[in-house]
Amino acid sequence: MKDEIGIKERIKEANTVALERMRLSRPILIDIKCAKDILPQMKKNSIFHAGPPIDWERMCGPLRGAIVGTMIFEGLATTWNDAVKLIRQGGVEFSSNHDHEAVGPMAGVISPSLPILVVKDQSNGKVCFARFVENRVQFGQFDKESVNVLRFWSERISQLLGKAIRKSKGIDLKPIMARALHMGDELHNRPAAGTLLFESIILPHLLGVCSPNDVREVTKYLSENDIFFLCISMAACKAITKAAHGIKYSTLVTVMARNGTNFGIKVSGLGNDWFVGKANMIEGLYFPGYGPEDANPDIGDSAITETAGIGAFALAGSPAILALIGGTAEDAIRYTYEMRKITNSLNDTFTLPIINFQGTATGIDIRKVMRTGITPVIDTAMAHKQAGGGYIGAGLVKAPLEPFKNALHAYGRRYKLV
Amino acid sequence: MKDEIGIKERIKEANTVALERMRLSRPILIDIKCAKDILPQMKKNSIFHAGPPIDWERMCGPLRGAIVGTMIFEGLATTWNDAVKLIRQGGVEFSSNHDHEAVGPMAGVISPSLPILVVKDQSNGKVCFARFVENRVQFGQFDKESVNVLRFWSERISQLLGKAIRKSKGIDLKPIMARALHMGDELHNRPAAGTLLFESIILPHLLGVCSPNDVREVTKYLSENDIFFLCISMAACKAITKAAHGIKYSTLVTVMARNGTNFGIKVSGLGNDWFVGKANMIEGLYFPGYGPEDANPDIGDSAITETAGIGAFALAGSPAILALIGGTAEDAIRYTYEMRKITNSLNDTFTLPIINFQGTATGIDIRKVMRTGITPVIDTAMAHKQAGGGYIGAGLVKAPLEPFKNALHAYGRRYKLV
Numbered sequence: 087m088k089d090e091i092g093i094k095e096r097i098k099e100a101n102t103v104a105l106e107r108m109r110l111s112r113p114i115l116i117d118i119k120c121a122k123d124i125l126p127q128m129k130k131n132s133i134f135h136a137g138p139p140i141d142w143e144r145m146c147g148p149l150r151g152a153i154v155g156t157m158i159f160e161g162l163a164t165t166w167n168d169a170v171k172l173i174r175q176g177g178v179e180f181s182s183n184h185d186h187e188a189v190g191p192m193a194g195v196i197s198p199s200l201p202i203l204v205v206k207d208q209s210n211g212k213v214c215f216a217r218f219v220e221n222r223v224q225f226g227q228f229d230k231e232s233v234n235v236l237r238f239w240s241e242r243i244s245q246l247l248g249k250a251i252r253k254s255k256g257i258d259l260k261p262i263m264a265r266a267l268h269m270g271d272e273l274h275n276r277p278a279a280g281t282l283l284f285e286s287i288i289l290p291h292l293l294g295v296c297s298p299n300d301v302r303e304v305t306k307y308l309s310e311n312d313i314f315f316l317c318i319s320m321a322a323c324k325a326i327t328k329a330a331h332g333i334k335y336s337t338l339v340t341v342m343a344r345n346g347t348n349f350g351i352k353v354s355g356l357g358n359d360w361f362v363g364k365a366n367m368i369e370g371l372y373f374p375g376y377g378p379e380d381a382n383p384d385i386g387d388s389a390i391t392e393t394a395g396i397g398a399f400a401l402a403g404s405p406a407i408l409a410l411i412g413g414t415a416e417d418a419i420r421y422t423y424e425m426r427k428i429t430n431s432l433n434d435t436f437t438l439p440i441i442n443f444q445g446t447a448t449g450i451d452i453r454k455v456m457r458t459g460i461t462p463v464i465d466t467a468m469a470h471k472q473a474g475g476g477y478i479g480a481g482l483v484k485a486p487l488e489p490f491k492n493a494l495h496a497y498g499r500r501y502k503l504v
Numbered sequence: 505m506k507d508e509i510g511i512k513e514r515i516k517e518a519n520t521v522a523l524e525r526m527r528l529s530r531p532i533l534i535d536i537k538c539a540k541d542i543l544p545q546m547k548k549n550s551i552f553h554a555g556p557p558i559d560w561e562r563m564c565g566p567l568r569g570a571i572v573g574t575m576i577f578e579g580l581a582t583t584w585n586d587a588v589k590l591i592r593q594g595g596v597e598f599s600s601n602h603d604h605e606a607v608g609p610m611a612g613v614i615s616p617s618l619p620i621l622v623v624k625d626q627s628n629g630k631v632c633f634a635r636f637v638e639n640r641v642q643f644g645q646f647d648k649e650s651v652n653v654l655r656f657w658s659e660r661i662s663q664l665l666g667k668a669i670r671k672s673k674g675i676d677l678k679p680i681m682a683r684a685l686h687m688g689d690e691l692h693n694r695p696a697a698g699t700l701l702f703e704s705i706i707l708p709h710l711l712g713v714c715s716p717n718d719v720r721e722v723t724k725y726l727s728e729n730d731i732f733f734l735c736i737s738m739a740a741c742k743a744i745t746k747a748a749h750g751i752k753y754s755t756l757v758t759v760m761a762r763n764g765t766n767f768g769i770k771v772s773g774l775g776n777d778w779f780v781g782k783a784n785m786i787e788g789l790y791f792p793g794y795g796p797e798d799a800n801p802d803i804g805d806s807a808i809t810e811t812a813g814i815g816a817f818a819l820a821g822s823p824a825i826l827a828l829i830g831g832t833a834e835d836a837i838r839y840t841y842e843m844r845k846i847t848n849s850l851n852d853t854f855t856l857p858i859i860n861f862q863g864t865a866t867g868i869d870i871r872k873v874m875r876t877g878i879t880p881v882i883d884t885a886m887a888h889k890q891a892g893g894g895y896i897g898a899g900l901v902k903a904p905l906e907p908f909k910n911a912l913h914a915y916g917r918r919y920k921l922v
Contacts (some may be wrong), residue, residue, distance in 0.1 A: 172708075268824040269697050270687040270857070279687050282700040286727045289707070293716045302711050309704045403858035406686040415858050439688070439823035440833050440858060 093335075093503060097453075099366040100335035104354050105431050105449050107333075108394070112208040113325035114256040115318060118248035120369035125186050125215065129198070132179050133157070134329045136194030136387040137345025138360040139182045142173050146346030148226030151473030152193030153178075155228030159236040160197045166228065166473075168364070182331050182350075183217075184341050185358065186327065190217030192224035192469060193346070200236065201244035205259070205321040206460035207329055216321035219246070219313050225469045226382075227379065246304045250291040259322040260435050266315070267436055267446075272404035273319040273390055274397030275411065275465050275480055280315030281308055320387065323394035330354055330449075337497065338430065339450040342393045342462060342485060344504055346385035351489045353452055356496055363488025368468050370481015371412045380430060382471040384483045389464045395433045395448030398465040398482060399425045403438035411465050411480045419461050421482075422446070427452040428462065452493045461485040511753075511921060515871075518753035522772050523867050525751075526812070530626040531743035532674040533736060534813030536666035540616035543604050543633065547616070550597050551575070553614030554805040555763025556778040557600045560591050564764035566800050570611030571596075573653075575644030577654040578615045578635030584646065584891075587795050600768075601635075602759050603776065605746065607805035608635030610642035610887060611764070618654065619662035623677070623739040625747055632746055634739035636662070637731050643887045643895040644800075664722045668709040675705060677740040678853050684733070685814065685854055690822035691737040692806055692815030693829065693883050693898055696758055698733030699726055738805065741812035748867075755915065756848065757868040760811045760880060760903060764803035764887070769907045771870055774914055781906025782817045784888050788899015789830045800889040802901045807882045813851045813866030816883040816900060817843045821856035829883050829898045839881050839900075840864070846872040846880065870911045879903040 121128050128134070133153055150501035154169040157178070172178060183190050190196055196217045203216045217224075218239055222232035251257065262283045269279035285308045290311070292301045308314055331340040336354035342349055350362040365383035372380075392398035401407070402422035405415045422438070425447035432445035450462055461484045468479040497503070518799050551571055560568070572587040575596070581587035590596060601608050608614055614635045621634045635642075636657055640650035657782070669675065680701045687697035703726045710719045726732055749758040754772035761768055768780040783801035790798075809815035819825070820840035823833045840856065843865035850863030868880055879902045886897040 268688055276881060279697060279700070282697070282704055286700055286703055286723070289723050289727075290720050293720050298711045298716060298719075301716075302708050305704070305707050309707075405860075408857060409861065415860050442823075442833050443827065 093501065096335045098339055100333050100355060101338055101430050101449065101451065103338045104330035104333045104338045107329040108326050108448065109434050110209045111326040111329035113205045113259045113322040114208050114442050115203060115251055115259055115321070116206045116256045117204040117251055118201050118244045119197070119204055120197050121200050121202050124204060125188065126204065127181070127186055129179060131177060132181060132198060134181050134183045134186060134188060134196040135345060136183055136190050136192065136385060137343045138348050138350030138362050139180070139185070140345045140347055141180065144347055146382050146385065147471045147475065148385060148469035149193045149346045151226030151228050152195045152223050154473065155223040155233055156195045156197045156236065158228060160199055161232050175495050183387055184343055184352070187213065187324065188215040188217070189234055189324045189390050190224070191219045191316055191320065191388050192386040192467060193226060194224065194387045195236040199240065199443050201248065203317055205325050207325040210329055212323060212325070212328060214324040216317045216324065219317045227474050227476045228474060230296040243307050245303060246292065246296050246300050247288070247355040249295040250288050253295045254288065254291040259318060262287065263319060263322060263396070264435055264437070267400055267403055268439055270404055270406050272400040272407060272465065274316065274391040274399055275467065276404050276407040277315035277319055278312040280319060281312045284315050284318060285309065304450050316388065319396070320390050323390045323396065326394045327390060335501065339393055339452060343387045344389065345383045346382050349384060349486050349489055351493060353493045353497065356493060356500060359496065361489040361493040361496065363486035363492070366480040366483050366486055368466060368483040370468060370479055371410065372479035380470050380475065380478055382469045384464070384466060385469055386466060388466065392462050392464050393450065395446040396436055398450070398463040400436065400438060400446045401465065402440050407465065411482055413482065424460060425463065427458050452490045452497065455490040456494050457486065461487055461490065507796050511919065514753045515755055517868065518751050518773060519756055519848050519869065521638050521754045522748035522751045522754045523607065525747040526866065528531035529744040529747035530742040531623045531671055531677045532626050532724065533621060533677055533739070534624045534674045535622040535669055536619050536662045537622055538616070539614050539618050542620065542622055543606065545599070545604055547597060549595060550599060550616060551606060552599050552601045552606060552614040553763060554608050554610065554803060555761045556766050556768030556780050557597065557598070557603070558763045562765055563828065564800050564803065565889045565891040565893065566803060567611045567764045568801050569646050569787040570613040570641050572891065573641040574613045574615045574654065576646060577651050578617055581703060590693055593639055601805055602761055602770070605631065605742065606633040606635070607742045607808050608642070608729030609637045609734055610804040610807050610885060611644060611740065612642065612805045617658065619658055620686045621735055621739050623630070623743050625743040628747055628803055630743070630746060632739060632742040634735045634742065637735045639895050644891050646892060661722060661725050661771050663840050664710065664714050664718050665706070667713040668706050671713045672706065672709040677736060680705065681737060681740060681814070682853055685818055685821050685858055688822055688824050690818040690883065691816055692734065692809040693885065694822050694825040695733035695737055696730040698737060699730045702733050702736060703727065718737045734806065738808050741808040741814065742813045745808060753919065755870050757811055757870060759824055760807040761805045762802045762807065764800050767802060767907055769911060771911045771915065774911060774918060777914065779907040779911040779914065781904035781910070782902050784904055786884060786899040786901040788886065788897055790827065790897035794896040798888050798893065798896055800887045802882070802884060803887055804884060810880050810882050811868065814854055816881040818856060818864045819883065820858050825883065831900065842878060842883065846878050870908045870915065873908040874912050877905065879905055879908065
């Protein structure tokens with residue numbers, strides 16, 4: 087009995103420390119750099135991807151498509167067959183983004199030549215990374231036009247934005263995110279205000295380092311891609327949750343990520359182990375001509391936003407997103423409150439005016455998930471299950487229970503509770 | 505009995521036409537021009553102001569202060585005493601903005617040399633005007649620093665923005681407003697998303713006509729003045745409500761405006777007559793050091809936003825504004841629904857995600873106001889009652905019943921119903 091009180095106290099303390107570190111975390115966007123120049127373990131033949139680790143044979147269609155598209159971008163292959171041949175010969179080394187402090191939307195594929203965002207947490211000096219967001223390769227398309235989207239980012243937009251970000255000496259992200267949450271964003275599927283705010287904040291720096299034509303090109307890109315800020319939001323959320331990782335006894339979830347086959351989590355007090363389960367299907371709205379039979383299960387590292395207390399955890403503040411994902415405003419508010427049942431705090435930084443400026447539910451606790459049977463809600467886009475099928479809709483998905491169960495069992499073993 | 509049915513049918517038809525014209529109205533921002541070059545009745549010694557017509561002796565403190573500040577800007581006086589002397593000698597001709605198709609925030613003072621926004625309604629070719637928004641002279645301040653705000657607008661910002669607007673061939677405003685309403689604006693006291701959207705939309709045109717330094721100056725101004733879009737929103741709302749004005753038998757309110765002493769309305773079927781009552785006090789939040797005893801009654805033409813179905817009529821979609829004006833999210837939603845009791849339609853263009861994308865209550869009907877005793881709700885800023893006292897807070901105010909009662913009596917006389 088004494089021991090049990092002991093462990094409860096230790097968990098409580100550990101989780102308090104973890105939440106305090108999330109609160110103090112101060113992610114700053116400091117650069118955009120080629121993956122090979124900034125990711126220490128990125129080799130010439132590396133391909134990093136969203137979700138927990140997985141081998142080619144078990145990968146879903148959109149992840150395979152995104153890998154092939156990225157290999158074509160890298161010049162490692164020119165066709166699907168080329169690419170698959172090289173992979174089957176062991177010519178490509180796959181790895182999970184999160185195992186390198188990186189995140190990527192949907193398939194989230196990062197390759198050596200791809201420029202990625204660099205975010206430094208000023209509270210602890212740690213750095214993390216995010217792949218940019220687009221609506222083709224990350225959904226599994228690998229045709230020429232899709233690959234050109236990666237080229238345009240690499241050769242033009244990332245170069246100009248990178249110069250401006252370096253000129254800025256760093257963009258402080260939490261204040262932008264807090265403002266965007268008051269402007270109808272949930273900063274996962276809807277980062278429209280975030281993108282506008284970022285455009286406005288980066289503009290003077292762009293003007294300082296680029297020609298007017300280049301400024302026009304970058305700002306046109308931002309205003310035509312109002313999803314852009316998602317990658318910044320993801321990088322910031324990775325920094326925030328990373329700050330809470332590695333605290334002995336803490337039962338807080340610090341990673342939730344999906345590779346389109348499996349849903350994986352990491353837990354603060356459980357080191358770098360992944361706990362996985364089968365990825366769920368998404369309920370939502372399809373673009374014309376598509377239906378549930380076309381959809382791949384849940385995919386992407388973007389659930390890092392929910393892990394940090396935004397995304398679907400902030401749905402009440404973002405009712406406009408319901409036009410994209412379906413459901414009613416009442417559902418959105420209900421989900422926002424429901425997440426309090428599986429978390430340990432209300433966010434100090436991320437507040438929602440529609441619930442009278444209360445903070446979003448933050449700090450998912452594996453014990454609470456298992457006690458209630460309620461799993462985190464995530465809003466997300468949908469990819470076609472076949473490689474090349476692309477973006478087909480958006481909706482809401484619940485995390486599977488299995489990863490939390492596996493984590494709790496591992497926790498028991500680790501801390502000798504069983 | 506037959507006659508009564510006859511008139512009811514005629515009113516219904518007239519109001520249907522009025523609402524259809526509001527729906528079809530398409531306000532385009534086409535220029536910024538000096539008032540004397542665009543307002544036909546603006547003379548060298550004219551001063552136009554917010555609200556219904558009023559003479560100097562009955563004017564409130566902030567309106568007087570704004571007039572004196574503007575006279576100093578015009579070079580008509582150098583001190584308060586100078587200005588008052590000239591006014592008492594009959595040297596200044598006062599007139600109501602709305603009587604010249606213009607609107608201005610708070611005191612709303614427009615003088616010959618002040619550059620004003622020009623909005624053209626593409627549905628009917630009619631033009632209307634708005635004074636820019638700032639936080640000093642329009643609140644009654646007339647010191648040197650305040651007057652310099654008018655100078656900076658006149659000499660720098662309006663010149664550069666005007667060039668860009670002309671270069672753009674016109675900025676279509678309803679789409680921006682509809683988007684801003686989905687981003688937490690109500691487009692009266694909170695036009696933050698509107699300002700960001702406008703900045704993003706005007707930027708390529710600015711880059712086409714200005715030096716990088718000038719672009720930096722204008723965009724810095726916009727990003728530091730997130731209230732800026734209010735004047736664009738007001739001009740658009742003036743165009744929308746003007747489209748519904750002058751329809752025989754229509755009982756719709758097409759103007760609500762306050763001069764800080766009186767609250768005045770105009771009604772579509774009642775020509776250009778004003779119907780006035782005493783302006784109410786505002787309930788809200790004060791900046792530190794101020795309280796109800798400092799506040800002036802309700803002032804400004806900005807209630808044109810509520811007249812067009814936004815502002816406090818869209819409060820449910822803008823809960824973030826409650827930090828400025830007070831109240832709860834529940835109040836905001838209640839007001840949004842309550843306004844349906846005194847209006848004739850739900851807006852097709854202006855919708856609110858939080859009430860499942862239903863339109864805002866639009867088309868205030870003087871009969872419904874009198875039948876229910878419910879008057880329009882308006883969210884607004886507060887000016888100190890003494891000239892020079894400035895901006896002291898913000899809150900909500902209800903229109904007085906008297907103007908609606910006076911209008912209904914006039915309607916009875918005009919259409920021989922009594």
